[in-house]
Amino acid sequence: MYTRKEKNTSGEKKERTELSELGEFGLIDHLAKNIIPKHAGTVKGIGDDAAVIDTGKNLLLLSTDLLLEGVHFDLTYMPLKHLGYKAAVVNISDIAAMNGIPKQMTVSIAVSNRFSLEAIEELYRGIRMACDKYNIDLVGGDTSSSVSGLLISVTITGEVAREEIVYRNGAKEGDLLCVTGDLGGAYAGLLILEREKQVYKANPEMQPELTGYDYVLARQLKPEARTDLRNLFKKIGVLPTSMIDISDGLASDTLHLCHQSKTGCRIYEEKIPMDEETKRLALEFNIIPTICALSGGEDYELLFTIKQTDYDKIRNVPEITVIGHITTSGDGQNLITPDGQTVKLTAQGWDAFNKK
Amino acid sequence: MYTRKEKNTSGEKKERTELSELGEFGLIDHLAKNIIPKHAGTVKGIGDDAAVIDTGKNLLLLSTDLLLEGVHFDLTYMPLKHLGYKAAVVNISDIAAMNGIPKQMTVSIAVSNRFSLEAIEELYRGIRMACDKYNIDLVGGDTSSSVSGLLISVTITGEVAREEIVYRNGAKEGDLLCVTGDLGGAYAGLLILEREKQVYKANPEMQPELTGYDYVLARQLKPEARTDLRNLFKKIGVLPTSMIDISDGLASDTLHLCHQSKTGCRIYEEKIPMDEETKRLALEFNIIPTICALSGGEDYELLFTIKQTDYDKIRNVPEITVIGHITTSGDGQNLITPDGQTVKLTAQGWDAFNKK
Numbered sequence: 001m002y003t004r005k006e007k008n009t010s011g012e013k014k015e016r017t018e019l020s021e022l023g024e025f026g027l028i029d030h031l032a033k034n035i036i037p038k039h040a041g042t043v044k045g046i047g048d049d050a051a052v053i054d055t056g057k058n059l060l061l062l063s064t065d066l067l068l069e070g071v072h073f074d075l076t077y078m079p080l081k082h083l084g085y086k087a088a089v090v091n092i093s094d095i096a097a098m099n100g101i102p103k104q105m106t107v108s109i110a111v112s113n114r115f116s117l118e119a120i121e122e123l124y125r126g127i128r129m130a131c132d133k134y135n136i137d138l139v140g141g142d143t144s145s146s147v148s149g150l151l152i153s154v155t156i157t158g159e160v161a162r163e164e165i166v167y168r169n170g171a172k173e174g175d176l177l178c179v180t181g182d183l184g185g186a187y188a189g190l191l192i193l194e195r196e197k198q199v200y201k202a203n204p205e206m207q208p209e210l211t212g213y214d215y216v217l218a219r220q221l222k223p224e225a226r227t228d229l230r231n232l233f234k235k236i237g238v239l240p241t242s243m244i245d246i247s248d249g250l251a252s253d254t255l256h257l258c259h260q261s262k263t264g265c266r267i268y269e270e271k272i273p274m275d276e277e278t279k280r281l282a283l284e285f286n287i288i289p290t291i292c293a294l295s296g297g298e299d300y301e302l303l304f305t306i307k308q309t310d311y312d313k314i315r316n317v318p319e320i321t322v323i324g325h326i327t328t329s330g331d332g333q334n335l336i337t338p339d340g341q342t343v344k345l346t347a348q349g350w351d352a353f354n355k356k
Numbered sequence: 357m358y359t360r361k362e363k364n365t366s367g368e369k370k371e372r373t374e375l376s377e378l379g380e381f382g383l384i385d386h387l388a389k390n391i392i393p394k395h396a397g398t399v400k401g402i403g404d405d406a407a408v409i410d411t412g413k414n415l416l417l418l419s420t421d422l423l424l425e426g427v428h429f430d431l432t433y434m435p436l437k438h439l440g441y442k443a444a445v446v447n448i449s450d451i452a453a454m455n456g457i458p459k460q461m462t463v464s465i466a467v468s469n470r471f472s473l474e475a476i477e478e479l480y481r482g483i484r485m486a487c488d489k490y491n492i493d494l495v496g497g498d499t500s501s502s503v504s505g506l507l508i509s510v511t512i513t514g515e516v517a518r519e520e521i522v523y524r525n526g527a528k529e530g531d532l533l534c535v536t537g538d539l540g541g542a543y544a545g546l547l548i549l550e551r552e553k554q555v556y557k558a559n560p561e562m563q564p565e566l567t568g569y570d571y572v573l574a575r576q577l578k579p580e581a582r583t584d585l586r587n588l589f590k591k592i593g594v595l596p597t598s599m600i601d602i603s604d605g606l607a608s609d610t611l612h613l614c615h616q617s618k619t620g621c622r623i624y625e626e627k628i629p630m631d632e633e634t635k636r637l638a639l640e641f642n643i644i645p646t647i648c649a650l651s652g653g654e655d656y657e658l659l660f661t662i663k664q665t666d667y668d669k670i671r672n673v674p675e676i677t678v679i680g681h682i683t684t685s686g687d688g689q690n691l692i693t694p695d696g697q698t699v700k701l702t703a704q705g706w707d708a709f710n711k712k
Contacts, residue, residue, distance in 0.1 A: 015474060016472040016473075016474060017472055017473035017474060018469070018472065018473070019467065019469065019471065019472070019473055019476065019501075020469065021473075022473060024499055024500070027473070027476070027499050028497070028499055030473070030477075031476070031477070031480050031499070032494075035484075035493075035494055037493045037495075038491055038492070038493055039459055039460070039491075039493050041459065041460075041515075042459075042460055042493040042495060044495075045493060045494065045495040045496065046494070046495065046496050046497070050496070051460065051462065051495035051496040053416075053459070053460055053495075053513065055411035055412065055413060055414070055416060056411065056412055056413030056414065057411060057412030057413055058411070058412065060409075060411060060416065062460065062462065062495065062496065062511070062513065063462075063496065064462045064464055064496060064497060064498055064509070064511050065464070065498055066464040066465075066466055066498045066500050066507075066509055068466055068500060068502055068503070069503075070503040071466070071500060071501055071502065071503065072500070103395055103397065103398075103409070104395070104397075104398055104407060104409055104418065106407065106418065106419075106420045106511065108420055108421070108422040108509060110422055110424055110427070110507070111375065113374070113375065113376065115375065116372040116373055116374065116375070117372075117373035117374070117375055117377075117378060117383070117386070118371060118372060118373060120375065120383070120387070121386075121387070124387050128391075135394055135395075136394070137391075137393045137394055137395050137398040137401060138388075138391055138401065138402070139393075139398060139400075139401040139402065139407035139409075139418065140401065140402050140406070140407040140418065140419065140420060141384070141402070141420060142420055142421055142422045143380055143383050143384055143387070144380070144422050144424060144427060144428070145375075145427055146424055146427065147424070147425075147426040147427065147504060147505065148503060148504045149503065151422075151466070151507065153420070153422055153464060153509035155418070155420050155462065155511040157409065157416075157418065159397075
């Protein structure tokens, strides 16, 4: 890691390492170093979609996410109700990624005086709508003023039986790598919204051109969490060997899964499921469509691995696509292009510390 | 509630209610209205120090707090390590207020590029120091960039046996109102720090005058949570009928407790325990000493009620002071001054939305 020596006021040299040199995940890893659980009930700490706590009967899942205006969302095109809904869904997705059932949620918000009560009610309407849809109790939180803008901190609990929990770290060589739904849509939706924002800025008289983009806009503005997979897995009799939700992009989240499982992988680019609208839009923006899936993020689909012997159980399930398989860690994490080239997977996903 | 009609751009009238008209607790009450728990495991939602979840064997406590630079803390006089420690303690105190044992913690932070890795490490050093002292596992969190300053969101879990939990709402007429330790010190410490900040601003060559204020500065900069009371209660065979931690000031937190218990109370001003240093400093600042206790906040002592029949068990415990008793709700919440006057208790405590 690169650190700079700089002189402080008393003339002595002091080290200063910029956070951007580590990136978000580097920082989490760095801060989590040498943390050894003290309680027997602490089954899993930092490093998965949720922390896991043994409460005696079942396992309790705990996850938290922070959303900041100007960093994670832009209120020029994100309606407050949608923002509330999305803030909840992002957390629910973390519970789905552990194969758990979401249960309780706390929501803390800080708002500047730019916001009225009616605006905050609108935000909460979205949160409560998500809580109703996903059968979650809103049990607490904190409200505060902020110096600038809006921030939302959501914490969620979930429950899962000991024998049903799925971690990021269980993938084994030969396992099949699968995803739910289709990818890249949320990013394509963001491209449209950003374009219309620029148009509006240049000429506020212009009406936004949003018709014909329904699917990708919904993917960006009103994502859903794949809590349905849990029941589907039960029905078809499959328990994934590992799982993560796709929040940072397929590339970044695959790397997380392989890193935790200490494996490599091969993803076949042509297998990555994408909606036609997403593909069309990517091309309109001169972007290779699969880049939206690999690096876009925010799709909140699930990425998981299953044993090869379970292939017959999922092959005819329309919600699941096999995109590759797990290899040994020595093979690295690779993407196989349609013309047969092997490209190293890199996390070009969204990184909080490098975002402009 | 007062709402203003204002015209929006399309000329139609729209209501806009300022958040400052409700205040922090008004806003929480308003947003929490009509929330009905869906899960049998959700024992207690919004309205206490922590949410309570039935996990089958014991009860799980869940609480969350948000701390923002410029609103809750000032880095000109708050060292980052102390801030981390305090951020943890504030949450631990919520678990102590339910008579629970703190267990796991998640910490999310957002930082601007003003902060170096070394600064964040210093913050985490304080958090981990508190986790070590109070025997808590740090199990997760989120890191992000922020547009302005530092913000910390902490979520804590705790555990408590069904028969040992103490809520805010159990106080009954005739119960004795008690506090731990002494009050007002944290506020007196803040007064000193604010004064020295002004001196420094006027003349950066001046050295801060902080000697002789050790106790109150420690109360402000390194508060502790009263997790020791749980064992003390067990030892002396007392289970409080209600409890809350004093974070907003004795007046405000007494009102919360009475509001939840649907009772009135009488607090005898001369009984309020205060340290000599706190009293001396209050007078130096021309403030009636008990105002520091009533309205200062951040002492993180416990306010609780016990049955009158338990009086003999606590009368010789130096850590506990009886300051009054519970009356019927019709009597209101009152302070009895040393000359026998009855004054209505009002929450002049810290309110996030009215703070400058």
